[in-house]
Amino acid sequence: MTELRTDATHEGTPQLSTQPVEVTQAEFGIVGWLRWVWRTLTSMRTALILLFLLALASIPGSIFPQRGSNPIKVNQYIIDSPTVGRFLDKLGMFDVFASPWFAAIYLLLFVSLAGCVIPRMIAHWRILRSRPPAAPKNLSRLSDYRTLPMLAGESAADVLGLAAAHLKKSRWRVDAQEFDGQTGWVAAEKGYARETGNLLFHMALLCLLAAVGLGSLAGFRGTVIVREGSSFADTRSQFDSFQPGRLFDDSALPPFTFTLDKFTADYQRGGQQNGAAREFAAKVTVRDEPGAAPYGKLIQVNDPLDIGGVKTYLVGHGYAPTFTIRDPKGAVVFRDTVVFLPQDGNYTSTGVVKAPDTVPQLGLTGFFLPTAAVDQILGPHSTFPAPDDPAVFMSAWDGDLGLDSGRPQSVYKLDTSHMQRLGxxxxxxxxxxxxxxxxxxxxxxxxxxxxxFTVAHDPGQGWALASAIAAITGLALSLLVRRRRLWVKVSTSPGGGTVMEIAGMTRSEHASVSDDVEALATQLVGRATSVPMQ
Amino acid sequence: MVNVTLAEFSNRFVYAAMVTYTIAMITFAVSMAATRGRDLVPAAAVPAEGQSGGVAVATRVETTVGGPNDGALPPGRRSANIAMSITWLATLLLGVGVLLRGLSVGRVPWGNMYEFSITSAFAVSLAFLILSLKRDIRWLGIFVVVPVLLTLGLAVSVLYTDAEQLVPALKSYWLVIHVSAAVICGGAFCVGAAVTMLFLVADAGERRALAQKPYMLDWLARRLPPAASLDAMAYRIHAFMFPLWTFAIVAGAIWAESAWGRYWGWDPKETWAFITWVAYAAYLHARATAGWKGRKASVIALIAFGCFLFNYFGVNLVITGLHSYAGV
Known part of the structure; x- marks a missing residue:
């Protein structure tokens, strides 16, 4: 009721006098508030705080395992400590760099950056097209002020002309005011590249962000395990895992195929780094498209296969033992080369063999050891990554493999809940x-x-590189170039006669114009010899 | 493949360099002790006579090279010159050690933390010596030699690994580009941090002297150049290094693209390189922000150096990631 009444009184009060005031106040309030928000957001102090937050927010990304790079570790972390793990997961600690709060920080930072840079670009554009500022009235207040003697019979115009010519030759932007009997000057400015570089750097960062975004939207990344003698065709179904960007289109996959002919690995023998990898190489036969002529290629760690921008990288290797299972009559019921996954640096590998066509079904699980050893503590394990003394340790199970239950099963795990161990x-x-x-x-x-192999394509990559190069160029210019001004002034002194003054000024931090003033002074002092020659 | 004899010689040269650096350090310390300190209060600000209780006894501000020379060197100058010569010798020995290490394995000598450390130490000393040819920075000597010695000590005791070939991931020309940029940045950031710390000492000394308050590090502050010039020097080092650090990160990203199939993957090393970069960017912005200039900005520079150190030691030794290679 009261509300209604206040509303009513509001409506009832003399509208003509209050409403305009109210409206302007409200408008001023909102506009003023927005202006305040914008000003605060684009201030250097805010940028500084956001930079701090960005650094701080990145730290958990290096401490906790990240889904993007290591999903298995993340799952393990959650299994090991479910309460903490789930809590951290809710906070986005396992996806720091894809989390909304991380995005909020960098988006605010980039808005702040754009708000700061764009007005400066407009201002800089104006400056670039303007003339150097006129000489101040009192040059002697500036740094590196000095006076030089005039030569007998020399006119002010000669000196100013000489100074302007010298400065122009040294690539200064020059403006001059001719000697009017009282005073005349030459103004020069140099180092506009400082601000140009500064703006270029910040704009390049915006472009870099856009390029990263483009890559993650329109690119893809897939991994696949290929055994020696087997082939891979570049279609989605062939990948063991496939992560397309939201805008990725399968038709962008070039239809290449390759066969892994041979994988070679070389390891250090002896010394402190015994067993350390020295050489990995995958020899493949590639066809760019079905029916194309095959060609050989060696894919190595720093040398991917590149087909139309889609690159195939060698990322890992392992062993795949071949097993044959025969029924009691000697007929082959199973023969396959099964991928085993390495568990340690010496390639102690574990794997599973499933033979669904035997009655009852058979399953094998166990180790492949390239250099076999057994001890009390470690059990069966490998002592060297190369196959010096290969062996398998398998346990056999019979019963129901559970393949018909319809539930998806890992090929690397044996579900023994309906099986019994044979030995x-x-x-x-x-x-x-x-x-x-x-x-x-x-x-x-x-x-x-x-x-x-990882097969990946990132359409934003070239843009990212170009942006990075632009950013470095801009940085170098903005931090190494000095913006500076010089003035030469000739004026009639109160006591009669003419005085020549030169001075410089710089607004760049901790920079000096001494050397420029020195060079100009040297040039002007040396004019005694150079003037007659003209 | 690995020339063990050369590697053995390399180790000996590194040890010889350490001994020589130690002598240089002691000589720099002696020189510093003998130097007469400057007056921390600018002449214009000296209060009227009789009120100067608590302020250090005024001594003449030492002129740097190019000043009038009446034949006799000021106290501490001769030992500083000797210390510089010893530092030249030590750096030469270290340089030979680094070179032999590279020759013994037939590649660039920065394939593991030990090699990275000795090469960084060499880069720092060489940069200091080259800079000393242009300007008088003898006062900085001890603050360069001490971190160099610490780095070398850590390298030979904790980080040492025998000379060996590289893991396949490191076999790329980007090792030359990316890591050499990181080596130079490491050395320069170290000097930058040292100068920044000295700025904080000198600045505090000057403030306290002006306020006529006692200062614990007064003896050190009086032997340093004015705070303003230290600040300028620290800024120049950082301003020069920031583009190079950016380049090091970008070069690393290009390498990562050819080795791992993505140019940026938030690997712990990448993450901390990014954090370091952001921290140094914050330092450069702070210098242009009212209320953050001077002391606050310097503290940010030191935090940034802390991030760099963590990226080197912490990430390599504590956190596992793609940058973890055999034998540190």
């Missing part, structure tokens, strides 16, 4: 294991290597 066996290449209870035999035929 465990170590085998060297070529050895066979006769399974108990008349289940047939398992043969470890040998092994191949596999390589993992």
């Amino acid at each position: 465990i066996k170590a085998m060297r290449p070529g050895e066979s294991w006769t399974l108990p209870q008349g289940h047939g035999t398992v043969t470890f035929d040998g092994f191949k290597l596999w390589s993992s």
